[in-house]
Amino acid sequence: MLKATLRATYLTKLKELTASQKQRIQLDLYDQLFKSEHWQKADVIGLTIAQAYEWDTWPIIEEAWQHNKKVAVPKCYHETKTMIFHIIGGREDLKHQYYDLLEPIVERTVAVSPEEIDLLLVPGIVFDHQHYRIGHGGGYYDRFLKRFTQTTLSLVWSGQVIDQIPIDSYDLPVQYLIRNRLL
Ligand SMILES: Nc1nc2c(c(=O)[nH]1)N(C=O)[C@@H](CNc1ccc(C(=O)N[C@@H](CCC(=O)O)C(=O)O)cc1)CN2
Numbered sequence: 001m002l003k004a005t006l007r008a009t010y011l012t013k014l015k016e017l018t019a020s021q022k023q024r025i026q027l028d029l030y031d032q033l034f035k036s037e038h039w040q041k042a043d044v045i046g047l048t049i050a051q052a053y054e055w056d057t058w059p060i061i062e063e064a065w066q067h068n069k070k071v072a073v074p075k076c077y078h079e080t081k082t083m084i085f086h087i088i089g090g091r092e093d094l095k096h097q098y099y100d101l102l103e104p105i106v107e108r109t110v111a112v113s114p115e116e117i118d119l120l121l122v123p124g125i126v127f128d129h130q131h132y133r134i135g136h137g138g139g140y141y142d143r144f145l146k147r148f149t150q151t152t153l154s155l156v157w158s159g160q161v162i163d164q165i166p167i168d169s170y171d172l173p174v175q176y177l178i179r180n181r182l183l
């Protein structure tokens with residue numbers, strides 16, 4: 001199946017999860033994440049502010065802050081399809097800038113280089129067993145991952161995993177997947 005077809009099919013699947021199904025999956029994923037060594041040893045976590053059909057990232061952000069970890073969120077530059085992560089200290093550091101995405105306000109926050117992010121949580125719509133992913137199609141993470149040498153991890157529901165994604169030369173897999181245990 002083509003990437004675009006897979007993206008559309010699985011986006012629909014994610015949007016069709018009921019609130020309670022989604023909550024069960026999320027609690028399981030958060031639990032595994034917070035118990036993982038990757039999380040425990042990371043001081044700076046890179047993640048996005050989730051859209052409605054993505055796994056909510058606010059509980060992750062709150063947990064990070066409670067444990068004195070720093071949270072870095074990307075600002076997109078659509079001309080170059082690149083991202084720069086900024087450390088946010090609260091919701092007031094975010095505003096809607098690019099599409100519907102909440103992004104850091106540049107004047108209020110400090111940018112970090114990729115080397116300063118210990119653990120990058122990579123969003124995605126479909127994944128395969130080799131950890132390749134399909135995102136929203138901007139190629140933002142493909143470009144970012146090319147120069148990212150730290151740990152990458154995605155939170156994945158079993159309904160989002162397929163045998164094989166058709167990969168292109170620029171696609172890069174994530175290092176670790178945390179998959180839900182309960183169905
Ligand atoms: N919550 C969240 N934030 C995120 C991402 C994400 O997946 N989730 N991203 C993950 O990468 C980046 C933003 N990715 C985006 C990817 C595509 C388009 C977009 O509008 N695409 C066009 C068509 C593609 C194109 O222009 O080439 C469209 O849908 O019309 C927007 C944002 C950074 N922030």
Ligand SMILES: Nc1ncnc2c1ncn2[C@@H]1O[C@H](COP(=O)(O)OP(=O)(O)OP(=O)(O)O)[C@@H](O)[C@H]1O
Nearest residue numbers: 003133134135136137138139140141142143146170
């Ligand atoms: N390293 C790169 N250099 C140049 N172009 C790239 C690179 N990576 C991806 N692209 C371009 O970005 C486009 C989108 O790639 P792809 O469909 O794999 O995005 P995606 O992984 O679904 O999206 P995202 O990474 O934003 O979540 C491709 O058409 C490709 O031409």
